[in-house]
Amino acid sequence: MAILKFRVYFEEDDSIYRDVVIKHTQNFLQLHETILKAYEFDNKHQATFYRSNDNWQQGREISLEKYDKKYKVDPLIMAETTIGSEVKNTNQRFTYTYDFHKVWNFLIELINVSKEADSRQEYPAVVRSEGIGPKQYGTKGLLGDKFADIEEKYDLTRGAEGFNVKNEEGEDMGIEESAEGYQDEED
Template sequence: MAILKFRVYFEEDDSIYRDIIIKHIQSFLDFHETILKAFEFDNKHQATFFRSNDHWQKGREISLEVYADHSYKMAPLLMKDTSIGSEIKNTNQRFTYTYDFQKHWDFLIELINVSKDGDAGTEYPKITRTEGISPKQYGTKGLLGEKFADIEEKYDLSKSAEGFGEKGEDGEDVNYDEGGSEYADEQDL
């Protein structure tokens, strides 16, 4: 039984990727679910794979289901009925994967290794490598929210406040005005 190792790149940043190993007899549905898990996405949206060439041109479509609002040149294969091995046409096989047709989360997939025997104790498919921080599926709001960003912008919080100083080399207090210039404290005069 062949074990296929794929590298799944986030299309917008190729430094963000996941390596996934899967049996050649497993389905594209298994692969789809593992990609979502690897990038911490939910499983609530439409999805499709395309067999691809070296230039990432889309070929045969392997879809989660036949979508009524989607136009097809040729009826797609279904993920649950299509094994990964049946769509491997060469040793450098590529696929594209789109998740959530509204947001267009696009991924580029390359076959990077084929081994004849799997590990008896390993459950497939399996995520074997994670590089880069996964994009947030629904965006993100800071823990402090937008109000903090407004405060931070209004008041330059990177400078120390007037009246607060540092100890100088000789142990005396050193104070800075708003422009960052040193001044003497009234008590020092």
């Protein structure tokens, strides 16, 4: 049984990727679910794969379902299409689009084929993660919610106790004057 290892790049930054191993007999629906899990996305939106070439041009579509749009050729359906049936060469590529409104694009590249399955490994699986992936909804900084708590707890617009603020001429304004100055600027 062949085990295929794919590198799934976030299209906007190729230093962000996840390596996924999957059996050639498993289907694209399983690959789809594994990619979403790897990037911590939910499973609420439309998605499609495209067979691709070395220049990442889209070829045959492998879709989650047949959507209400015009097709030149009907798409293959993820749940019915095995990974092995669409791998045509040893450097096979696919593109993957998730959520047609936000348009999350990923580039998928076959990076290894092994003949032996690891008996301790459950397939499909994410075996490597590099970089901080994009957040599906909104932005979340590295500090997360804790930084917002600090901002609320302390008024960061006022000079800190024991530190004076200087005006444009370099004269000491003192803490009270500097706080009033900030209030005047806001008005």
